[in-house]
Amino acid sequence: MQDPVLEVTHLVKEFGSVRPVDGISFDLKRGEILGLLGANGAGKTTAINMVLGIVTPNAGSIRVFGKDLAKERIAILRRMNFCSTYTQLPGNLRVWQNLTVFGKIYRVPNLKKRIDEVLELLEIAHLKDRVSGNLSAGESTRLNLCKALLNKPELLLLDEPTASLDPDIADKVRKVVKRIREEDGTSILYTSHNMRDVEEVCDRVVFMHQGKILFVGTAAEILSHFQEESLESLFIRVARGGEIEAASAS
Amino acid sequence: MTFSTIHALVLRNLYLYSRTPVRLVELVFWPLVDLLVWGYLTVFLQKHTGDSFPYQITFLIGAVILWDILFRAQQGVALYFLEDVWSRNLLNVFSAPVTNADYLASTYVIGFLRAAVTSILLSVLAIVLYSFNLFELNWSLVPFVFNLLLFGWSLGMISTALIVRWGPAAETLAWAVPFFIQPFAAVYYPIDALPSAVRWIAELIPCAHVFDGMRDGLKDGSVSWINLGKATGLNVIYLILAGMLFVRVMKTAREKGLLTKFVSQ
Numbered sequence: 001m002q003d004p005v006l007e008v009t010h011l012v013k014e015f016g017s018v019r020p021v022d023g024i025s026f027d028l029k030r031g032e033i034l035g036l037l038g039a040n041g042a043g044k045t046t047a048i049n050m051v052l053g054i055v056t057p058n059a060g061s062i063r064v065f066g067k068d069l070a071k072e073r074i075a076i077l078r079r080m081n082f083c084s085t086y087t088q089l090p091g092n093l094r095v096w097q098n099l100t101v102f103g104k105i106y107r108v109p110n111l112k113k114r115i116d117e118v119l120e121l122l123e124i125a126h127l128k129d130r131v132s133g134n135l136s137a138g139e140s141t142r143l144n145l146c147k148a149l150l151n152k153p154e155l156l157l158l159d160e161p162t163a164s165l166d167p168d169i170a171d172k173v174r175k176v177v178k179r180i181r182e183e184d185g186t187s188i189l190y191t192s193h194n195m196r197d198v199e200e201v202c203d204r205v206v207f208m209h210q211g212k213i214l215f216v217g218t219a220a221e222i223l224s225h226f227q228e229e230s231l232e233s234l235f236i237r238v239a240r241g242g243e244i245e246a247a248s249a250s
Numbered sequence: 251m252t253f254s255t256i257h258a259l260v261l262r263n264l265y266l267y268s269r270t271p272v273r274l275v276e277l278v279f280w281p282l283v284d285l286l287v288w289g290y291l292t293v294f295l296q297k298h299t300g301d302s303f304p305y306q307i308t309f310l311i312g313a314v315i316l317w318d319i320l321f322r323a324q325q326g327v328a329l330y331f332l333e334d335v336w337s338r339n340l341l342n343v344f345s346a347p348v349t350n351a352d353y354l355a356s357t358y359v360i361g362f363l364r365a366a367v368t369s370i371l372l373s374v375l376a377i378v379l380y381s382f383n384l385f386e387l388n389w390s391l392v393p394f395v396f397n398l399l400l401f402g403w404s405l406g407m408i409s410t411a412l413i414v415r416w417g418p419a420a421e422t423l424a425w426a427v428p429f430f431i432q433p434f435a436a437v438y439y440p441i442d443a444l445p446s447a448v449r450w451i452a453e454l455i456p457c458a459h460v461f462d463g464m465r466d467g468l469k470d471g472s473v474s475w476i477n478l479g480k481a482t483g484l485n486v487i488y489l490i491l492a493g494m495l496f497v498r499v500m501k502t503a504r505e506k507g508l509l510t511k512f513v514s515q
Contacts, residue, residue, distance in 0.1 A: 015507060049510055052345040056504040077347040086513055090266065090337040103259030105346050131269070148343065167468045 003030045004063075005187040006051065013046050020046040023060070023212035026137035028155070028187050033177070035202030036191040039239035042208040044191040048157050049119070051189065052082055064155060078106065079205035083148035084159035088140060091133025093141055095124070096151070098132055099150060099185050123175060139167040145173065149179040149180065149237050154178050156188045158182075161195055194229040204229075251351040259348070259356035263330065264370040274367075281318045281368050282375070283354045288314045310438060311382045315372045316464065317437045320363045320398040320405075320457055321428050326361025327354075327406020328424035331413065335421075335512045344509055350497055357410075358403050365399060367408050390473040394460045397478070400485040401456045405431075407492040419509055436461045457486040 006028035013021040021105040026032045036044040044235040049055040051062055053073045062069040064076045068112040096115060103111040122142040127135060132143060141164055148156060157178070162170040180186045180200060194200055198205055199219050207214045208220055215222055219231060228234040267273055280346045288310045295307050337418040343353075375381040409427040413420045434444065434451040444452055452458040463477030503509050 024427060045505070045510075049507070049513075052341075052503065054344055054509050055507045057502075074347045077345065082345045084343070086338070087341045089337040089342065090262070090333070092263070092269050092273065092337070093265050094269070095268070097262075101258050101262040101265070102342070102346065104261065105255050105348060182296050183433055185452055 004028065005030050005032075005188070006189065007061075007063040007234055008047070008051070009063075011047065011050060012058045013043075013064065014058050015049060015054060020112035021057075021213050023077055024206075024208070024211070024213045025060075026206050026213065026216055028189055030154075030187055031181060031185040032204065033188040033190055033202050034083045035198045035205040036189060036208060037198055037205050037235070038208035039235065042209055043211040045159060047159045048084075048159050048189065048191060048207075049170070051157060064220060078151070078159065081148040081151055081153035082157045082159070083144045083161055084221060085097070085130060085144075085161060085163040086159065089132050089143060091131070093132055093178065094128075095119070095132055097137075097186065098143070099146060102147050103150050107222075108150050113122060114150060115146075118149045121149065121179075122146050124174065136150060137165060139166040141174070142167055142169070147177065151185055153186060156186050158188060158190045160192055160194075161190075162192065162194055170197070179203055193235075195235060207234075207238070214238065251349065251355055254335050255348055255352040256356045256359065256365065257320075259343075259352065263333070263356075263360045266333065268312040277322065277364055277368050278371060281322075281372050284318065285311065285372050285375060285379075286312045288377065289382075290360040291429075292382075293380060308382065309468050311376050311466065312468065313437050313461060315369055315376060316395070316398060316461065317435075319369045319395060319430075322364040323361040323399045323402025324370045324405040324409065324428050325424065327357040327403055327483045328409035328413070328427070329398055330357045330360055331410045332421060332424055335418065338513060340509060340512050352498065354407065354493070357406060361406060362399060363404055367394070391464075393478055394464050394467075394481070397481040397485055397499055398457055398461050400489060401460075401481075402428075404485070404488040404492040408495045411492075411496045414503050414508060417508065431455055434458065440465060441491060453480075454484065456481045456488060459484070460466050 004027040008027065010130065011021055011024050012019065020041070024047065026034070027185050029098055030199070030249070032171070034120060036047065038040060038044050046055060050057050053069055067076055089210055090178070093101070100111065103115060108114050108243045115128075116125065119128055124139055124142050124146070127139060127143075132140070135143060141161065142216050148158070160181070161177070162173050167174060174197060177188060177190070181188060190197070190202055204218055205222055206216050215225055217225065223229065223231065223234065226237075228237065272295070292310050296431055334343050371508060405427050411424050412423050412427070435455055436452055440460050441449060441452045441461055459477040459481040463474035463481065464475040466472060466477065
């Protein structure tokens with residue numbers, strides 16, 4: 001867990017007069033799960049979109065696997081993947097068809113075998129021939145995760161992967177996330193509003209508010225720093241803007 | 251540009267058409283309506299003009315078929331992007347290792363396949379219903395048709411670029427863009443038929459030279475090299491400009507976060 005897989009330095013994004021990401025810096029080590037935590041508008045999704053190359057930063061740099069994302073985007077993207085609760089795979093294609101398309105894009109070797117493996121891992125092998133649009137929200141999220149795991153990514157970005165899941169399926173997803181980190185050494189950047197996700201899954205947390213980083217550390221370190229009993233109460237306090245500066249400075 | 255990526259993106263569209271055959275109706279229905287309307291108009295005029303029936307009217311049926319080649323090629327490119335918007339798949343594609351060149355090349359293939367399906371169907375029906383054989387133009391047809399495909403691709407890239415730039419509200423441009431130029435495209439009448447004040451616009455549109463050239467070909471079987479040359483030259487310019495526009499707009503889209511707006515709609 002030493003080499004940084006992802007290095008974000010003084011990253012800034014402005015949309016007109018709005019600055020959703022305001023000079024953030026953090027790194028993600030090999031085999032680490034790093035949580036991006038913050039209320040709506042904190043800048044988490046914009047930060048993830050910049051790491052994916054979908055949004056270009058105004059300032060700062062992003063290095064992935066030691067390479068400059070701005071210069072080697074395609075080579076970097078081959079070694080990473082992404083899953084968001086806000087995206088879907090085409091609903092009119094069958095599950096295996098969707099995975100075949102993305103498997104070919106990511107040049108996955110032994111694709112048929114790999115598709116079976118990821119479907120088994122997410123416990124949806126029985127849905128292989130189903131039309132993707134007919135899946136439940138939980139099944140659809142797990143299909144998205146299958147897509148994200150197809151190429152055995154070294155860096156995986158998960159944007160609120162458990163947002164639409166019931167507690168049982170959310171628990172299964174958390175276990176899968178931890179398992180792929182253990183088995184494949186995958187580095188994972190994980191955003192969530194679910195405090196249980198963050199506490200259970202993440203090694204460290206980047207706590208964001210209004211585009212800035214308030215604190216980086218383990219869940220225990222954050223609670224100690226802000227003198228709160230739970231991440232949830234801290235989240236609510238930060239979201240409502242109460243005594244953040246004072247707490248942050250203490 | 252990577253063949254396997256282009257193959258995957260084309261495959262996604264072929265799966266789409268095989269999974270939802272109703273989409274083929276769009277490729278067949280409107281072109282068929284056009285063919286029937288213009289075809290029966292041609293038959294009607296033929297009956298009432300006797301020996302003085304001008305060859306240009308015969309070309310109406312050919313014009314319908316050829317316009318549809320251009321239109322389907324343009325739609326192949328523009329609708330390809332919108333399919334990803336509608337299925338909320340856009341970020342999956344643009345966060346994957348897909349270059350602009352991969353993306354555009356796959357849209358060209360889909361545009362070609364769409365144009366091929368429509369043109370073959372209409373050509374066969376034109377022979378059966380109206381004894382109009384577009385292939386009487388023989389091999390001279392090929393470079394003209396290829397020029398229509400090229401221009402369709404350029405219009406498709408321009409349509410997509412405008413949709414990306416102006417957002418989901420501009421989706422209708424996918425269907426509207428070809429019709430912006432149709433009055434000056436000399437589809438059903440020669441460039442000379444246009445008022446002299448706007449004829450220069452037609453001169454700048456590649457397909458106007460294609461349609462003029464093909465009318466000449468139908469008249470005496472000759473190949474209008476001048477028209478073919480003008481169409482090809484203009485197409486090269488349009489392809490370069492449309493490609494530059496697409497790349498520029500994609501760069502702007504990343505700077506302004508425009509792609510993410512399609513997801514949040």
